[in-house]
Amino acid sequence: MNTSATSANAATAIQATKHDRPLVFITGASSGLGQALAEEYAKQGWRLALVARRLDVMQQWREQHGLSTQQCHLYAADVAQPSSIRAVAEQCIQEQGLPDVVIASAGISHGIDTADWEDLAPFEQIWATNNRGLAATFIPFMAGMRARKSGVLVGIASVAGVRGLPGHAGYCSSKAGVIAYCESLRGDLRGTGVDVVTISPGFVRTAMTAKNPFSMPFLIDAQVFAAKAFAAIARRTSYVVIPWQMAWVERLLRILPNAVFDWALAGRGRKPRHKPDV
Template sequence: MTSPATGAVVTARRPLAFITGASSGIGQALAWRMGQAGYDLALVARRGETLQAWRLSQGMDESRCRIYAADVSDIEQIVAAARSCIARQGLPDVVVANAGISIGMDTAVRGDLDVMARIYATNNLGLAATFHPFVAPMRERGSGRLVGIASVAGIRGLPGSAAYCSSKAAAISYCESLRVELRRSGVRVVTISPGFIDTPLTRSNRYAMPFLMQPSDFADRALKAIEAGDSHRIIPWQMAWVARLLRLLPNGLFDRATSGRARKAREGE
């Protein structure tokens, strides 16, 4: 592009996406898709060396893709990574709080309460801590996308998944609250609830997974939802209909339909 005032060539700034949980699964697929769409990337994961190896394998130059090692369940670590991103790469256009864990639990087992605490620390506090450093500067700029990755599992509680389902229900409500708070600021809050995606997170599931998607297909649809600024998108669309039916199902019918369902594996199983 040429400056009309000076005639000099001006290079347009590429949009920047900050993505947590980018070392595998949904996060990695979305990072690849956004990179292909012209975004610069700020990628976060506990396993920074794994991300570096992936960046090199994809031929991504460090000028386009920077890696930040941080555990989102540690508030100070993820806040520090976010501030480092702003200092090194500028304020992102899109922040995707994707990092999450899914482990089955049994409330009768004392150790599983510690599992529940870890899930909430990652899936809920980690979500808010990821957004925190960006809210004020995005509001001041008057633009941005804050994207929370929730789950269809947040629609109703499933046996053996009390911690995960409740954490994702909380993520949906949290993002909705933040969306209303930021209304008219220019900052859009987008909630994306995946159904079953073929990732390491789902491969240990011991029950049927209807409408199972490949991560690349999910990433294509998620990027469209992000750029459209959707308030809440369930992917794939078939799971959106399942979610609507689950909401309408009376408790008695829901209980009978799910009581014999295989439980999510607990830690160590």
């Protein structure tokens, strides 16, 4: 019996199975926007590679939606630890193939008092997750996507990245960093066949926004956001604000004089400190 030929045939069969439907890799998939995006991609018939720290929550979600382990693979990882996300990214490529779309959705947000030394640690935690974690999510897939000459890398930013809000120095600065990083990456990958999509949500109804002690105009459900995000990614739109009403708010924020901006934000409620929410 020719065992090498048998192994080769088996590998070919596995490879064919891997690529019968497109694959999306999503971080932060145990809640919020990541979970809503996972649901939308599953609805559209994609294979899923879902990543979060809370594996048990993802397992419950997969069972509730009746998804098979072949259609939906789950990986436990913390994007704030580069070695952790790198390991599951490489595992995904080995088990499911190279993703067609990678969405860096994992993120945390909590209030910061920039005058308090104790808040330096949570500040660093926000950046480790929202920025270094985003870069660490993309890196393992770039070489393969460039060689294949196709793929989409999606960074979830925020309208909060446009101007600095009082009490939100960590989150606002991190999302400004996401916008700038993705823009730089888009230039780096120009002409390679790999596209970079930046999505800036406004207010979306999730566990993260539920604790906001201030008004949230144009608040939308996570499922509505996910459907619009799916369409934008399919079009490979370089930058999009969801919902569209917040795009006008973003434009206004960019041009407001500092004095007017400061006056408008005076007395605005602040997100509670030291309570990370994924």
